[in-house]
Amino acid sequence: MKDFNKLSKRQRNILIYMEGYVEKHGFPPTIREIGTATDINSTSVVNYNLNKLVQAGYLERSGRVSRGIRMVGEIPGDDKKKVKVAQAPVSIPLVGQIVAGEPVPPFEANGDSIEVTPAMLGNANVDDVFALRVKGDSMIDAMIADGDIVLLRRVSTARNGDMVAVWLDERGETTLKRFYLEPDRIRLQPENPTMQPIYVHPAHCQIQGKVVSVIRPFRQ
Amino acid sequence: MKDFNKLSKRQRNILIYMEGYVEKHGFPPTIREIGTATDINSTSVVNYNLNKLVQAGYLERSGRVSRGIRMVGEIPGDDKKKVKVAQAPVSIPLVGQIVAGEPVPPFEANGDSIEVTPAMLGNANVDDVFALRVKGDSMIDAMIADGDIVLLRRVSTARNGDMVAVWLDERGETTLKRFYLEPDRIRLQPENPTMQPIYVHPAHCQIQGKVVSVIRPFRQ
DNA sequence: ATTATAAGGACACACTTGTTCTATGTCAAA
DNA sequence: TTTGACATAGAACAAGTGTGTCCTTATAAT
Known part of the structure; x- marks a missing residue:
């Protein structure tokens, strides 16, 4: 169902950035922060891709709430989380x-x-x-x-x-x-x-x- | 150093609310949300108590950032987190x-x-x-x-x-x-x-x- | 070639949210 | 009583921030 390869490069970058950001700050990034980090100049494009990621089941969003994004499940091909579980x-x-x-x-x-x-x-x-x-x-x-x-x-x-x-x-x-x-x-x-x-x-x-x-x- | 009993009732409520909110939403609450939940109708008072909690070592804040609050360490007397953190x-x-x-x-x-x-x-x-x-x-x-x-x-x-x-x-x-x-x-x-x-x-x-x-x- | 659809971009708007300032109340020490 | 530290309230302000609209460009199907 969740096919990581179906995601665009940008969407993959967003997921990876999200994970690192939450790890580091303890709260999710804003749309603009995501844009800057993933070389997207338009908030609407970030928004667009975020919604795609929600559709694909990687994220959940809380509408009209700043930083209302959270990750669900794991990023395929990213071992970091896996190790933790194993340990x-x-x-x-x-x-x-x-x-x-x-x-x-x-x-x-x-x-x-x-x-x-x-x-x-x-x-x-x-x-x-x-x-x-x-x-x-x-x-x-x-x-x-x-x-x-x-x-x-x-x-x-x-x-x-x-x-x-x-x-x-x-x-x-x-x-x-x-x-x-x-x-x-x-x-x-x-x-x-x-x-x-x-x-x-x-x-x-x-x-x-x-x-x-x-x-x-x-x-x- | 960290003496939970030194905290006011309000500060304790804030910590408890914070923990539940993050658990439920995946991101921290706003000052106003904290205020509503803990019966404080002034954002500045919430802000005041949050800074106290930072001083006491229970929270960390990122200035001028929405929802820029995160918990550090555990709430004394609350076992749930202790286990997770300690592990x-x-x-x-x-x-x-x-x-x-x-x-x-x-x-x-x-x-x-x-x-x-x-x-x-x-x-x-x-x-x-x-x-x-x-x-x-x-x-x-x-x-x-x-x-x-x-x-x-x-x-x-x-x-x-x-x-x-x-x-x-x-x-x-x-x-x-x-x-x-x-x-x-x-x-x-x-x-x-x-x-x-x-x-x-x-x-x-x-x-x-x-x-x-x-x-x-x-x-x- | 034409059309439909997806993707990217710029920007204005409105709402959200942290910060600050002033005024007021509480309470214990001097 | 006075003073001062601490706590609270309310309001106003300035960024921060998500969202909608309009437009352009790319891709693929017809």
């Missing part, structure tokens, strides 16, 4: 703190949340991801410090090498380790290569999530 | 790798970039921030691992306690440490409390940037 950030619920001595709290948003870009989540489904703030230095062997924010993905299974949050029955604590399934046990390998691995029986631990990303904000 | 993601150039044996590369985008939310930059100006990918385990004493992405902010000065990237003349390497200015020397304190600090003369080191944030992506 739309997502809100991840910050469900609480992760402390060595306590299991990961239930998946319930308490109001807090953090904004991240989808790219930071990898392939993880946005709805499966939640965030925890690390309290204390208990995760220091996983190279994770006090105050770090851990993005976790609720999963039931893990693959070898995944960084996971695990609840250890015997120790009564949550820990972040790399997961390796061995013949008769699970090896939980600390990220820090100088630390020794922990071995647990699959029945005596629970995987509470897979680590998607760690964010460490610094005071500015 | 606008920004692109940070990924200028290269940070390796212990080399100085931070010059500030030139090579095309790569990462998307982050402004909130992750704290108060830092977007244009001053760049990103580096950490190569190797040389920053392990700063709790920063191979593959981490470090967001740095170009600064000429640092405050005590800031995490900074420093080039050490004597060692011929870049390191990430906490910065403390002492009477006659600079103390560079590793993040890991078990490590010993480094002391250098101010003339023999260069601060290359202040760490804004560290992001550690995990394989999914």
